[in-house]
Amino acid sequence: MTHVRPLRSTATGAIRGGIRVPGDKSISHRSLMLGAVAVGETVIHGLLEGEDVLHTAAAMRLLGAEAERNDEGVWRVRGVGLGALAEPAQVLDMGNSGTAARLLIGLVAGHPITCVFTGDASLNKRPMARVTKPLEEMGARFVGRSGGRLPLTVVGSGELVPITYRLPVASAQVKSAILLAGLNTAGATTVIEAEPTRDHTELMLRHFGATVTTERLADGALAVTVIGQPELTGRTIHVPADPSSAAFPVVAALLRPGSDLLLNDVGMNPRRTGLYDTLVEMGADIAFENRRDQAGEPVADLRVRHSALKGIVVPADRAPSMIDEYPVLAAAAACAEGTTVMLGLKELRVKESDRLAMVAEGLTRCGVSVEVGADDSLTVHGTGKPPKGGATVATAMDHRIAMSFLVLGMATEQPVSVDDGAFIDTSFPGFVGLMNGLGAAIVEA
Ligand SMILES: O=C(O)C1=C[C@@H](OP(=O)(O)O)[C@@H](O)[C@H](O)C1
Numbered sequence: 001m002t003h004v005r006p007l008r009s010t011a012t013g014a015i016r017g018g019i020r021v022p023g024d025k026s027i028s029h030r031s032l033m034l035g036a037v038a039v040g041e042t043v044i045h046g047l048l049e050g051e052d053v054l055h056t057a058a059a060m061r062l063l064g065a066e067a068e069r070n071d072e073g074v075w076r077v078r079g080v081g082l083g084a085l086a087e088p089a090q091v092l093d094m095g096n097s098g099t100a101a102r103l104l105i106g107l108v109a110g111h112p113i114t115c116v117f118t119g120d121a122s123l124n125k126r127p128m129a130r131v132t133k134p135l136e137e138m139g140a141r142f143v144g145r146s147g148g149r150l151p152l153t154v155v156g157s158g159e160l161v162p163i164t165y166r167l168p169v170a171s172a173q174v175k176s177a178i179l180l181a182g183l184n185t186a187g188a189t190t191v192i193e194a195e196p197t198r199d200h201t202e203l204m205l206r207h208f209g210a211t212v213t214t215e216r217l218a219d220g221a222l223a224v225t226v227i228g229q230p231e232l233t234g235r236t237i238h239v240p241a242d243p244s245s246a247a248f249p250v251v252a253a254l255l256r257p258g259s260d261l262l263l264n265d266v267g268m269n270p271r272r273t274g275l276y277d278t279l280v281e282m283g284a285d286i287a288f289e290n291r292r293d294q295a296g297e298p299v300a301d302l303r304v305r306h307s308a309l310k311g312i313v314v315p316a317d318r319a320p321s322m323i324d325e326y327p328v329l330a331a332a333a334a335c336a337e338g339t340t341v342m343l344g345l346k347e348l349r350v351k352e353s354d355r356l357a358m359v360a361e362g363l364t365r366c367g368v369s370v371e372v373g374a375d376d377s378l379t380v381h382g383t384g385k386p387p388k389g390g391a392t393v394a395t396a397m398d399h400r401i402a403m404s405f406l407v408l409g410m411a412t413e414q415p416v417s418v419d420d421g422a423f424i425d426t427s428f429p430g431f432v433g434l435m436n437g438l439g440a441a442i443v444e445a
């Protein structure tokens with residue numbers, strides 16, 4: 001990521017057409033990682049070729065697997081077999097990606113190799129102690145900067161001990177890191193989660209042949225257990241379109257009069273669909289058509305028409321299922337009639353940027369009345385009329401902040417600019433072209 005790319009978005013007419021947004025980022029990372037430790041060949045269709053996932057592919061190559069692109073979105077991975085990842089001769093650079101860093105730290109912790117992880121300026125500020133602490137309990141060792149940040153050296157072991165660990169934060173990345181460390185650990189490794197987070201790791205582990213069980217505990221929490229040292233064999237994977245990426249054209253279509261948009265193959269895993277439930281509660285006209293199962297993950301085609309949205313209260317327990325969608329929900333809320341209150345947003349502070357602060361600051365600059373609560377809530381006062389806009393918003397190396405404010409600019413009186421759209425390529429390569437093809441007016445500023 002070298003060139004700063006300021007972008008400007010100006011209000012236009014309707015958003016119309018039919019598209020498939022790129023593949024799911026969470027599933028793409030996991031398919032490369034599990035393919036690399038399986039025996040034999042894994043063929044992935046619809047892999048997200050965004051920078052975050054390309055960093056995972058490069059890391060898996062440095063760890064000894066073959067991962068090559070055969071065609072657009074079609075990748076072939078030749079795995080080394082569980083326990084056989086090779087010690088990399090170079091630092092593993094995970095770029096901007098928390099998922100790549102945390103999941104891979106877990107996977108290599110269960111191998112008798114030493115690896116050094118680093119990332120860009122954003123990733124190197126993000127907390128890693130949340131994964132190193134449980135992995136240390138299992139027997140891995142870490143040497144890193146104070147405060148538990150990257151760069152970090154992982155001294156893994158082929159003889160970790162299994163643990164039962166209750167997640168102190170609702171995080172699929174932490175859950176996955178522990179399960180992936182448990183993969184090459186004799187015995188049963190259990191993660192207990194009080195709030196359900198995305199379960200792509202569990203679903204994909206089963207797809208590759210591992211035994212993963214779940215048990216509901218008396219207090220309502222879910223215990224997820226992986227049985228160590230399974231035979232993992234290469235598989236075919238079809239990656240659904242990413243519901244977190246689909247969120248941007250969906251909100252754009254809801255906001256623009258006359259819009260009628262069809263999105264194909266969108267992942268509808270219930271642990272990812274909180275934004276869609278929320279938008280429907282706000283009055284959005286979204287039809288979920290042709291619901292089906294695609295390689296263990298539910299998908300649907302979404303038909304979205306312009307809708308008058310109204311403000312609502314979004315409960316805290318919905319946060320894990322829409323954690324990456326709050327910035328674009330805030331853009332929708334700014335254009336809705338009435339007040340929207342989003343509760344339980346503490347985790348937004350440790351994403352690619354402090355998203356709670358960046359969203360509040362950007363909306364304020366665009367003339368929207370907002371409040372951040374001491375309880376990490378965000379209140380957005382919509383008037384039902386277009387916000388003023390006419391500002392340049394800071395993005396702090398955060399793709400979702402950039403895309404959310406470009407969507408807002410499609411509905412404001414004056415254009416909205418973002419200081420840097422380059423990071424959009426981490427999760428949604430081709431975003432600007434795709435949006436403009438539907439009727440948006442996003443240009444280099
Ligand atoms: O497991 C994953 O693929 C992800 C989990 C979430 O992070 P946390 O686990 O930190 O909440 C999410 O924000 C991220 O974009 C992807």
Ligand SMILES: C=C(OP(=O)(O)O)C(=O)O
Nearest residue numbers: 096097098099100324351
């Ligand atoms: C938080 C995100 O990703 P990651 O944690 O993988 O950097 C995101 O894509 O919004």
